[in-house]
Amino acid sequence: MEQRDFTVASFNKFLGEKRLMGSKCKKCGSLHLPPRPLCPHCHEAVMEWTELSGKGKLVAYTAISVAPTVMVNQGLGKNNPYCSGVVELAEGPKICARVLGVDTRNPERIEVGTPVKLEVLERAEGQEKVFTLAFKA
Amino acid sequence: MAKTGKLGRGVALVGAGVSKFGSFKDKTSRDLYVEAFLDMKASVDKGFDPRDIQTIYVGCFSGDLFESQGHLAPIVTDWVGLVPRPATRVEDACASGGVALRQGVLAIASGLYDVALVSGVEKMTNLPTERVTDTLAAASDVLYEASAGFTFPGLYAAIATAHMAKYGTKVEHFMQVGIKNHNNGALNPKGQFNRSIKDIMLARQKKCQDQGQPVPDYKSEMDFLKDAAANPVVAWPMRLFDCSPITDGAACALLVAEDIARSFTDRPLYIIGSGQASDYALHGRPDITCIKASQIASKEAYQMAGVTPKDIQLAEVHDCFTIAEIVATEDLGFFAPGVGPKAVAEGVTARDGAKPINTSGGLKSKGHPVGASGVAQAVEIFKQLRGEAGPRQVPNKNLRLGLTHNVGATGGTSVIHVYERR
Ligand SMILES: [Zn+2]
Numbered sequence A: 001m002e003q004r005d006f007t008v009a010s011f012n013k014f015l016g017e018k019r020l021m022g023s024k025c026k027k028c029g030s031l032h033l034p035p036r037p038l039c040p041h042c043h044e045a046v047m048e049w050t051e052l053s054g055k056g057k058l059v060a061y062t063a064i065s066v067a068p069t070v071m072v073n074q075g076l077g078k079n080n081p082y083c084s085g086v087v088e089l090a091e092g093p094k095i096c097a098r099v100l101g102v103d104t105r106n107p108e109r110i111e112v113g114t115p116v117k118l119e120v121l122e123r124a125e126g127q128e129k130v131f132t133l134a135f136k137a
Numbered sequence B: 001m002a003k004t005g006k007l008g009r010g011v012a013l014v015g016a017g018v019s020k021f022g023s024f025k026d027k028t029s030r031d032l033y034v035e036a037f038l039d040m041k042a043s044v045d046k047g048f049d050p051r052d053i054q055t056i057y058v059g060c061f062s063g064d065l066f067e068s069q070g071h072l073a074p075i076v077t078d079w080v081g082l083v084p085r086p087a088t089r090v091e092d093a094c095a096s097g098g099v100a101l102r103q104g105v106l107a108i109a110s111g112l113y114d115v116a117l118v119s120g121v122e123k124m125t126n127l128p129t130e131r132v133t134d135t136l137a138a139a140s141d142v143l144y145e146a147s148a149g150f151t152f153p154g155l156y157a158a159i160a161t162a163h164m165a166k167y168g169t170k171v172e173h174f175m176q177v178g179i180k181n182h183n184n185g186a187l188n189p190k191g192q193f194n195r196s197i198k199d200i201m202l203a204r205q206k207k208c209q210d211q212g213q214p215v216p217d218y219k220s221e222m223d224f225l226k227d228a229a230a231n232p233v234v235a236w237p238m239r240l241f242d243c244s245p246i247t248d249g250a251a252c253a254l255l256v257a258e259d260i261a262r263s264f265t266d267r268p269l270y271i272i273g274s275g276q277a278s279d280y281a282l283h284g285r286p287d288i289t290c291i292k293a294s295q296i297a298s299k300e301a302y303q304m305a306g307v308t309p310k311d312i313q314l315a316e317v318h319d320c321f322t323i324a325e326i327v328a329t330e331d332l333g334f335f336a337p338g339v340g341p342k343a344v345a346e347g348v349t350a351r352d353g354a355k356p357i358n359t360s361g362g363l364k365s366k367g368h369p370v371g372a373s374g375v376a377q378a379v380e381i382f383k384q385l386r387g388e389a390g391p392r393q394v395p396n397k398n399l400r401l402g403l404t405h406n407v408g409a410t411g412g413t414s415v416i417h418v419y420e421r422r
Helices: A008-016 B029-043 B072-079 B096-109 B129-137 B152-167 B171-185 B197-210 B221-226 B258-263 B292-305 B322-331 B340-345 B362-366 B370-385
Strands: A021-025 A047-051 A055-064 A082-089 A094-100 A115-118 A121-125 A128-132 A134-136 B011-018 B055-059 B087-090 B115-123 B233-236 B248-257 B269-278 B314-316 B401-408 B413-421
Touching: A008 A021, A008 A128, A055 A094, A055 B152, A082 B152, B011 B029, B011 B096, B011 B258, B011 B370, B029 B072, B029 B115, B029 B248, B055 B072, B055 B096, B055 B370, B072 B087, B072 B115, B087 B096, B096 B115, B096 B248, B096 B269, B096 B370, B096 B401, B096 B413, B115 B370, B129 B152, B152 B233, B152 B322, B171 B197, B171 B221, B171 B322, B171 B340, B171 B362, B197 B221, B248 B258, B248 B370, B269 B292, B269 B370, B292 B322, B292 B401, B292 B413, B314 B370, B322 B340, B322 B362, B322 B401, B370 B401, B370 B413
Parallel strands: A094 A134, B055 B087, B055 B115, B314 B401
Antiparallel strands: A021 A047, A055 A082, A055 A115, A055 B233, A082 A094, A115 A134, A121 A128, B011 B248, B011 B269, B115 B248, B269 B413, B401 B413
8 A cells, every 4th residue: 555644634635535544553453543653552653554444333422503613614503503423433443523314403312322334524625625534324 | 650749848828819700801811810910919818029929820721812812921920010030821721720720839849939829811702702612622632523523512512422321411410510500600709600590590581571572481490491592502412501601811829838838828728639630532532421631630639638539528620511510520539420410410519518519600600711710710719718708608617628620621631639728
């Protein structure tokens, strides 16, 4: 595989390719999502990229009505709440992501434990394409 | 691993004061700071010469974004007449004040200084709510939390849903925290709200009546809090009255070496325990229903102080959101994990309960000028342990041991102090 630095830029580039990539420590074997260059367990910097299945479950969530500017600009927030959550991947690590396919107007019906699947969001910001990690219930 | 720490020498708290908390269009950070400094100065029983202050720590989260003013420490130091003393700004998000306090404790315990001014300030109301939301979100992991759309209330809301799923916690428990803290805050003239939820509810009904609109039929505060028009959702399950407000305010406290404390007052308090810890972003934590940094920091502080959670008679905890207070009372070991909701429901944490929490009104009602909050908590403990809290004084207890718990963002930082009156 093409050598990419273990940075958020690489992580997002992979997202653009619809792939959820973490880093795996070649010394101790621990898996890191999001990817990072230095292993917090053995303090070595010998990582390799590894692809996650994209299958997981929701372990915490919220439906947000008072939104930051970037979400308001996408028409989300006050009258159109959106869901953000923490997803635990089948491989073990957890990650924060947008959560799609849930009833954000009746958030009390969203359930912790709901199985979810990777679905990358794509939007244009000027000339740039921006990719956001999301999962669909 | 490092051995359990202890302070190199004793540290006393001999003065503490706050500015009025609220929304003050015509006041800047430095004005609020002067107000807090004067309030602190007036609280030192035997008086003192401000020139005896040797070093200044200033908790401030983001003067940069809130006021377009960075490098605030030398400015406020100038405004209280203390240039050229070393002035250090401390930034650990909402724990900035508590960490500034800890820096003062360490500075005196080290023997380098005998008199330290510890303080915090934040001027938040210049910006519209959306930009305040953006600024507070900067205290999260911007690349991996905020990027998922998480706001600051949203992250605590996620902790709330995890707590609900694991322990059966209900939205009513969150509302009970708000009602309790507003009842306390109604007795705090320096607080932002200074009104109970019941008073706010009655005012809303009266306003509807005066404007000839249908008057909502609330049977209790709970009905009012469940009315989406009166208490809209911010980030479900956190509604408006689950969130601390946007606040301008400052707080100052005077720390001195134990051996000179009596020249400032015959009633000093002693800071006998101090602990601080860090933690991962929310997704990096094995358990999202607690804040591990608070567990570790409090254990360190208890060990240093030689006390147990049972010994603590009252605490100011970081209730930036109502769920945060419930989690805090569990992390501090006051209640077992999952029992925090029951404790608030049964009145255990009320001002006249067995374990009074946030007698000042907490961040929820008193207000949360982020950089100042950690120091303002110490101000409340100072007043309560000395029996000077007026109508909100904890009744019928010979108060001797208090605690403050100050959290940065969702627990990336937690800082705890234990205070003793001898
Ligand atoms: Zn490793």
